[in-house]
Amino acid sequence: MNVEIINIGDELLIGQVINTNAAWMAEQLNLAGFRVYQVTVISDSRQHILHALAEAVQRAEIVLISGGIGPTKDDITKHTLCEYFNSRLVFNEDAYRDVEALFARRGYPVTELNRQQAELPENCTGIPNKLGTARGMWFEQDRPAGGKTIFVSMPGVPFEMKAMLTGYVIPKLKQIYKTPFIFHKTILTQGVGESFLAAQIEAWENALPSNIKLAYLPQPGVVRLRLSGEGLNKAALHLQISSAVLKLQELIPDLIFGYDDETLEMIVGHHLKEKKATLATAESCTGGTIAQLITSVPGSSAYFKGSVVAYSNEIKEQILGVSAESLEKYGAVSKEVVKEMAISMQSRFNVDYAIATSGVSGPDGGTPEKPVGTVWIAIASPGEVVAMHYLFGDSRERNIRRTALQALNLLRKKLVNQG
């Protein structure tokens, strides 16, 4: 059962508003077993709306429209739908009572513009809107090849659309159509880029059942793998996906850090809490980014004691107690210095774990021996300190981000492996 989403609104076509409605609608429809075939974003223009409807009906059995049904002049969707379905507007008593009740709650009289909101095309079923004046409209049209196409027009205001979609439209669609079960699982990996990951898991990917699809969703420092399965038997589908995930876990245990909506900072926080352990960070090249990520998690003060951002050698010496000799002999970006930073942080902040970073983020500061992208990360855990070397890329922003995520994943592995 194909769905097409049509979002109407000039503001979407000049980039002033990001089309979050489409993503939200698509997610809800997917969870209910409906497949979104296409999203089409068009302007508040009669001609454009008529064209888009005529094209959509070729592609989809269900056309969900949002936007352009407000009370102001630029909102022409209702009149255009009336034209498309050869209908006429009639005053709807029920709709008017809803508008009256809404205005009474807000303490305002009903204006003429808002009275017109109670006029609906004669051949549609009105969909109540508890949160605004614009009713939704449900139309059905016979398809030339048999069957019918359902068109639903909803408000563009996100909270009104959301209430209408989940409260009325999806439940009614599920009564009409028998939908397959759809199940998604997202596997979160850190440590290698998209193409290296693809090479490592190629055989696993090729062995996936044909009803399960894999998508690579890369972000700086993280690659998300999304498995999407479709089937008629819910239990069998879940089993297929779990089994694929288990095999992947065996294949790349070190790269997987979590699932679905988790983040590295959440997972690290979870492990620290469980261990009743504490953390601090000594940051040079990451400039506070790791602390910022960790403290973005609500409740992080339970395990995070703080950070020293040491953006000069003077601070590394005086506040962190790194030896002047090491700084002189090995340079700030070195195994020796990053280890000293981590150990010193552990003792000065009296924590169980400490992360330290030092690197050349760029664009300046690179040398032939230590080019831009060179990074050292140290993790001090109880009784042990390890340091790792990386060579990232040219972009300052991404070097900082990748270093921060790499450091969090190194800490995560330490936390997991030390039971």
Place this chain on the structure above:
Amino acid sequence: MNVEIINIGDELLIGQVINTNAAWMAEQLNLAGFRVYQVTVISDSRQHILHALAEAVQRAEIVLISGGIGPTKDDITKHTLCEYFNSRLVFNEDAYRDVEALFARRGYPVTELNRQQAELPENCTGIPNKLGTARGMWFEQDRPAGGKTIFVSMPGVPFEMKAMLTGYVIPKLKQIYKTPFIFHKTILTQGVGESFLAAQIEAWENALPSNIKLAYLPQPGVVRLRLSGEGLNKAALHLQISSAVLKLQELIPDLIFGYDDETLEMIVGHHLKEKKATLATAESCTGGTIAQLITSVPGSSAYFKGSVVAYSNEIKEQILGVSAESLEKYGAVSKEVVKEMAISMQSRFNVDYAIATSGVSGPDGGTPEKPVGTVWIAIASPGEVVAMHYLFGDSRERNIRRTALQALNLLRKKLVNQG
């Protein structure tokens, strides 16, 4: 000149990823004088891509495609474009050298999958991609009614697409098509929300010439005002906009911190550099966010010495030297403690200026006297320390962001007013 944007990616149709690319592309195109007629979001499917291209060419003279050109199996855009344009893939030496160079910088060997990234349709012009392995592709096709349609395929990875669109595609389109003069000036304000700002500048807004439009672009902590003028005479247009900006500066001098692509962290850095002054931050509720913002600016090590993130009272006492008495008597979120933090930071890090923050970011930790959103910020400058109190909102993320930006703007005002 109509543009159609086609975004390819299953992840957009199941709602896992919000289509921010479309909004960004539309905004940039609009700024350059091109009108986006439609945005079409389709799946990684050969049939669907072929259909969408055939339809787009009916509507638009320029078709900009993003997504589906990565190295992995699910990326089929390149092969499908090849089919649509009756072309064949040929190995491109230049493209391969770029891939090699990218991998050499990262210290990895080129895999077979990535070698294939250097194969391009014979009849396209490759567009270099400094940030990834996928080249862009520029095709031209004659229109039945005369003229030609330009198709450009770009990566879906936002930072790769952005660099390619603004660095290559838009400049080249502007060479080909004559667009009206469009001039934009963005005025950056910090300190009051959108609706309060609108009320303060209402008369100014109503007096704007009819060819100049105003858009409010709110972000947490910052409201950007964008003036967009269109005209046939470039000099007259610039004069109109400068005059409007000057009047606004007279109206709200304290709220304006910069223009266009400037950021508070860049402007603060600029002033510090000019004064040859140094800065450090003592952060509690902002958790390193101010340090992260400041160090995101290249060259910030010239004026930024570092930070202490003090996420527990113990650290505030032991590392920052805040008196136990103040912490006990006034609490960590207080004028007294935040001033002590700033003064101590100034002397311990031996800097000219220090910022200190302490607040209740939420969701937990609020009390009737100090509800979630309560924030104290102190600025220590040579011979002086001031502290300010704020009450922000309920969202942890936005409270942190607003505190960080407010602190940077307070520092900026100090730097400007002290000549």
